[in-house]
Every structure is written in C-alpha cells, then in structure tokens.
Amino acid sequence: xxxxxxxxxxxxxxxxxxxxxxxxxxxxxxxxxxxxxxxxxxxxxxxxxxxxxxxxxxxxxxxxxxxxxxxxxxxxxxxxxxxxxxxxxxxxxxxxxxxxxxxxxxxxxxxxxxxxxxxxxxxxxxxxxxxxxxxxxxxxxxxxxxxxxxxxxxxxxxxxxxxxxxxxxxxxxxxxxxxxxxxxxxxxxxxxxxxxxxxxxxxxxxxxxxxxxxxxxxxxxxxxxxxxxxxxxxxxxxxxxxxxxxxxxxxxxxxxxxxxxxxxxxxxxxxxxxxxxxxxxxxxxxxxxxxxxxxxxxxxxxxxxxxxxxxxxxxxxxxxxxxxxxxxxxxxxxxxxxxxxxxxxxxxxxxxxxxxxxxxxxxxxxxxxxxxxxxxxxxxxxxxxxxxxxxxxxxxxxxxxxxxxxxxxxxxxxxxxxxxxxxxxxxxxxxxxxxxxxxxxxxxxxxxxxxxxxxxxxxxxxxxxxxxxxxxxxxxxxxxxxxxxxxxxxxxxxxxxxxxxxxxxxxxxxxxxxxxxxxxxxxxxxxxxxxxxxxxxxxx
Ligand SMILES: [Zn+2]
Numbered sequence: 001x002x003x004x005x006x007x008x009x010x011x012x013x014x015x016x017x018x019x020x021x022x023x024x025x026x027x028x029x030x031x032x033x034x035x036x037x038x039x040x041x042x043x044x045x046x047x048x049x050x051x052x053x054x055x056x057x058x059x060x061x062x063x064x065x066x067x068x069x070x071x072x073x074x075x076x077x078x079x080x081x082x083x084x085x086x087x088x089x090x091x092x093x094x095x096x097x098x099x100x101x102x103x104x105x106x107x108x109x110x111x112x113x114x115x116x117x118x119x120x121x122x123x124x125x126x127x128x129x130x131x132x133x134x135x136x137x138x139x140x141x142x143x144x145x146x147x148x149x150x151x152x153x154x155x156x157x158x159x160x161x162x163x164x165x166x167x168x169x170x171x172x173x174x175x176x177x178x179x180x181x182x183x184x185x186x187x188x189x190x191x192x193x194x195x196x197x198x199x200x201x202x203x204x205x206x207x208x209x210x211x212x213x214x215x216x217x218x219x220x221x222x223x224x225x226x227x228x229x230x231x232x233x234x235x236x237x238x239x240x241x242x243x244x245x246x247x248x249x250x251x252x253x254x255x256x257x258x259x260x261x262x263x264x265x266x267x268x269x270x271x272x273x274x275x276x277x278x279x280x281x282x283x284x285x286x287x288x289x290x291x292x293x294x295x296x297x298x299x300x301x302x303x304x305x306x307x308x309x310x311x312x313x314x315x316x317x318x319x320x321x322x323x324x325x326x327x328x329x330x331x332x333x334x335x336x337x338x339x340x341x342x343x344x345x346x347x348x349x350x351x352x353x354x355x356x357x358x359x360x361x362x363x364x365x366x367x368x369x370x371x372x373x374x375x376x377x378x379x380x381x382x383x384x385x386x387x388x389x390x391x392x393x394x395x396x397x398x399x400x401x402x403x404x405x406x407x408x409x410x411x412x413x414x415x416x417x418x419x420x421x422x423x424x425x426x427x428x429x430x431x432x433x434x435x436x437x438x439x440x441x442x443x444x445x446x447x448x449x450x451x452x453x454x455x456x457x458x459x460x461x462x463x464x465x466x467x468x469x470x471x472x473x474x475x476x477x478x479x480x481x482x483x484x485x486x487x488x489x490x491x492x493x494x495x496x497x498x499x500x501x502x503x504x505x506x507x508x509x510x511x512x513x514x515x516x517x518x519x520x521x522x523x524x525x526x527x528x529x530x531x532x533x534x535x536x537x538x539x540x
Contacts (some may be wrong), residue, residue: 037125038104040166041132041191058135065095067138087130087140090115094131104128122186129191141193153194154208155417161369162188163212181205237523244520248396251276253338274394276518279337279386281399283370331360331370335382335397343382345389356382376507383515395517399508409507413450415460415496420476423456435499440468460491469494 072088090111097107108124108131115123133141153159166183167175185199200208251273255262267275334357335343345354358378360367368374379397386395411430419426429450434443448466450458464471475490488494495501512519 037128038132040187041129042136055136055138059138061095061098064134064138065092065099068092068095068134071140084140090127091131091134091140094127104131125186126190129187133191133193153189154211155414156192156194158192159188159194160212161371162192163208165369167209167212175209177202177206177209180209184208233523241520241523248276248278248518248520251394252278252396274392276394276396277337277339277386277390278396278398279335279343279382281333281335281382281397283331283333283400331362331367333358333370333375333378340389343385343389345385354385354388356385372507376511379508379511383512383517386517387515395512397512397517397519399519399521401521401523408504412504413501415492415494415501416477418457418460418463418492418495420461420491421459422452422462423459426457426459428457432500434467437499438467443468460495464491464495467498 068088068091072085072092075085075088093111093114094107097110098104102110105124105128108127109120111127112120112124130141154163163180163184166188167180181200181202181204184205189200251267251269252275253267254265256265257263269275337343340346343356344352346352356378358374360370360374362369382397383395386393409430411428413429413432414427417427418429431447431449431451434446434448436444438444443466448463450463452458452462460476461471471491471494474488474494477492478490482489482493486493487497509519
C-alpha cells in the first residue's frame with residue numbers, strides 16, 4: 001500500500017476537543033531551559049539513526065570553538081551560503097559565551113538579542129538546538145527546505161521516528177493536531193535541520209497524525225475509526241480482504257452454536273491440504289494512565305495496554321519513568337490465536353515454555369523504539385513457535401496495515417520520495433516490472449530499472465516516460481497536498497497510483513510466505529476486525 005500526503009484523512013474538520021486541547025499551548029514551557037530540553041533534542045537527533053552518526057564523546061567548548069573557527073575559514077574560502085556562515089558565527093559566539101561562564105539559556109538569549117530584535121525566545125531555542133547539534137555531530141546541520149509545504153518531509157524516516165517519539169511521550173488523550181503541529185514547527189523540524197519558512201499548517205499536522213497512524217477515537221462508545229468508507233479502503237475490503245478470508249475460512253475450525261454452548265467443527269480437507277489457524281498480531285504503546293473520552297489514539301492502540309498494565313510484570317528496579325506522573329512507556333507486540341489464546345508453546349504439564357510476545361520499554365533511557373527490523377525478528381520467532389505448537393497446520397498471520405507499510409524495506413518504491421530528474425540526493429529504489437495494467441500496452445511486463453546506467457537514482461519524469469506517459473508540462477508534486485480523489489494531478493501521484501507502486505510485497509509477507517504460511521493485512525481503519533482490539537471494549 002502506498003500512502004501519500006495527498007490522500008485525505010476523511011472527514012477532517014472536526015478538531016479534537018479532548019480536555020488536552022485547552023492547555024496545549026502552555027505545555028511546552030516546561031521544557032525550556034531544563035536538561036530535558038537537551039534530552040529531547042538528543043532523542044529527535046537520534047531518531048531513525050541519523051547520518052552522520054553522533055560522536056561518542058562530547059568535547060568541551062574550548063576545543064569545539066577551535067573547530068568552529070576552522071570550519072568558518074573553510075566556509076568563507078568556499079563561498080558557501082550565507083546561512084551556513086551565519087550558523088558558524090552564531091556557534092562561535094555561543095562557544096565564546098559558554099567559555100566565559102554563561103549557561104546555555106543566557107548564552108542563547110544573549111546571541112538572540114544581538115541578531116534579532118524580536119522573536120527572541122524562539123530564536124534562542126533554535127540557537128540551543130544548533131549548539132546541541134554541533135556538540136553531538138561536530139558539524140552544522142544540513143539545510144533542507146520542503147518546497148512542497150512539508151508534505152514530503154514525512155517520508156523522511158528520521159522525521160517519522162522523531163514525530164512518533166514525541167507523540168509516544170505524550171499521555172493518552174493529550175495528542176491534538178494543534179499541539180503536534182506546534183511541536184513539529186518549533187522543536188522537531190528545527191532540531192532536524194528541516195525548518196520551513198512558514199511552518200506547517202495545522203491541517204498538514206493533522207494529516208501527518210493520520211499518516212503516522214493516529215486516529216481520532218471515542219473510547220466510550222467502543223472502538224471506532226474514521227475512514228471505513230473511503231473508496232480504496234472499500235475496494236480492498238470487498239475485493240481482496242473478504243474473499244480471501246472466505247476462502248481461508250473453509251480450512252479453519254468453525255465453532256457452531258449448539259444448545260447453550262459452541263461446538264467445534266473441523267474443516268474437511270482435501271488431499272495435501274492443511275488446516276489453517278488464524279494468528280493476529282497487534283502492537284500497543286501506552287502509559288499507565290487514565291481513561292479519556294476523546295483521544296487521538298496511537299496506531300497500536302492502547303487497548304492491550306490496560307490489560308497488561310495491571311499484570312504482574314513490573315519488576316523492582318525496572319521502573320523507567322519518562323516524565324513525572326506519566327508512568328513508563330511500554331510497548332507490546334503480541335499474537336493471539338484461537339487454540340492457545342496467545343502464540344505460545346506449552347509443555348505436557350501445560351506450563352508455558354515459549355512465547356512470541358515481545359515487550360520493550362522505549363524512550364530516551366530505555367530500549368530503542370519498536371521498528372520493522374524488530375518486528376521482522378519477532379516474526380522469525382513467532383513462525384518457529386507456531387510450527388512447534390501446530391505442526392501440520394498453516395498459519396494465517398494477520399496484521400494491521402501499518403506493519404505492511406513499515407516493512408516495505410529501504411529500497412521500496414515510493415513516488416513521493418522521487419525528484420523530477422535523475423540523480424541528486426533522492427533515495428535509490430529497487431527495479432520493478434511495468435505492471436500489466438499499464439495504460440500503454442506496449443510497455444507492459446517490461447523490466448524497468450530504477451537506476452540509470454551510471455548508477456544514479458531515476459527521477460519521476462524518465463520513469464513515467466518509459467511507461468508511455470506524456471508528462472511534459474505536468475506538475476511535479478502538488479503543493480501543499482494533492483487534491484482528494486485525483487490520480488493524475490501531478491507526476492508523483494500518477495506514478496504512485498501504478499500497480500507496482502501500490503502493491504508492493506512487504507518484507508513481512510516475503511518472510512511468512514517463504515515458510516509456507518499466509519500473510520494478510522486488515523483493511524485500513526478496520527481495527528475492530530482484529531479480536532485483539534476487542535479487549536478495549538471490556539476494559540471498564
Ligand atoms: Zn498531486
């Protein structure tokens with residue numbers, strides 16, 4: 001599934017009205033100047049394994065100042081952009097003040113005053129972020145500007161991870177598009193050297209939230225998510241998901257009502273056919289915290305959360321508090337299946353000996369954030385456990401869409417990541433085969449290399465022209481987002497709608513298929529089809 005910015009998030013004009021939105025504007029004051037500001041900057045900088053990697057040791061300002069001076073000399077010789085030189089001048093200034101005994105905040109304020117007459121506090125924070133970046137990486141951050149209103153910035157894994165890191169650090173019910181957009185503009189993007197001149201609009205922030213998998217949920221009435229009736233969701237549900245499930249169901253055990261109970265009916269299998277057992281995966285990230293009526297709900301809903309929070313798993317000394325009063329952050333990735341409840345192996349005495357569940361404690365002082373690499377490793381283990389628990393059966397592994405999206409791999413085809421022309425900084429993508437649904441039949445089935453002969457990444461224009469599309473004069477990417485329900489408003493959207501870009505086999509699928517099992521993704525926004533989500537409804 002290829003998702004882009006241009007997609008609407010459905011009915012999107014109802015702002016979150018949770019209790020948190022009222023005090024959103026005050027909530028960042030508590031970070032300014034505290035050591036947690038530095039910690040937070042560090043966690044954004046480290047998000048997604050930024051390049052270059054940070055220095056192991058942070059050198060003192062006297063040494064750094066010498067380096068800044070030599071960077072300046074080089075920069076002036078090479079006539080680099082003024083903004084770059086300005087940053088070095090600011091850094092030199094900052095280093096000097098620090099050596100004179102100024103603390104971080106007063107030093108940043110002092111410089112802000114010298115450079116700007118107004119906007120002092122915001123500018124001072126940018127200076128501190130810049131200084132922290134230099135301390136960590138010993139170079140000035142690269143200047144990137146999102147010419148498309150920030151739309152493509154979210155394709156940057158570092159931005160995604162930093163945004164997720166931030167969102168996860170909030171408690172349930174605190175996430176609002178307003179607060180999120182503000183934090184992106186003032187903290188996350190500047191930290192990553194991605195500041196936009198005008199800043200992202202709140203509606204873009206809301207889209208980002210949705211794309212990151214957050215959706216607005218009212219817990220009181222049970223789990224519901226918007227977007228059920230979006231055309232592509234409907235198409236997938238009715239034409240792909242439901243027929244597939246119907247086909248698999250014939251090979252699954254059925255539980256039919258009889259009297260006051262249910263009776264197990266085994267499937268009738270043909271020669272060589274194996275019984276299928278459905279295994280649902282779900283992830284939750286949560287703080288132990290109170291129930292709110294109206295929340296922006298994390299992709300991996302908090303449901304299991306409550307469930308597990310009250311379990312006896314907190315061990316002494318293991319407590320890792322994120323921030324005061326919020327409780328630690330826990331991430332659980334687990335599988336449920338009908339025979340054993342969860343994906344486990346037990347011995348003859350019924351004692352559990354193997355368990356596919358993985359619990360991590362992410363956050364700045366804990367484990368790394370859960371990502372597709374960890375999920376893929378967990379799947380290896382889960383497959384082995386399944387095969388041991390159910391020899392002679394086929395596992396039907398069912399995942400949320402976000403897992404599919406996340407595990408497309410680093411060379412996935414993503415039209416919105418591409419530039420118009422070949423080469424340059426764009427990511428190199430894997431080769432593809434022009435799909436049989438290509439509108440120009442003469443190109444169907446042809447291998448299409450996504451790198452030019454001299455090894456450069458192929459741009460949108462050539463890629464489309466090789467499929468027969470006439471793209472002369474066509475817009476490259478819509479700004480700020482593509483119009484809703486449009487397939488050829490721009491080159492990026494056009495290419496993203498081609499079947500090879502739309503239907504890419506995820507690494508998850510490949511792994512599961514290669515061991516003879518089945519992998520299926522739930523239609524988007526249909527988390528209620530996943531029984532693990534139902535746990536939600538039973539939490540008081
Ligand atoms: Zn467009």
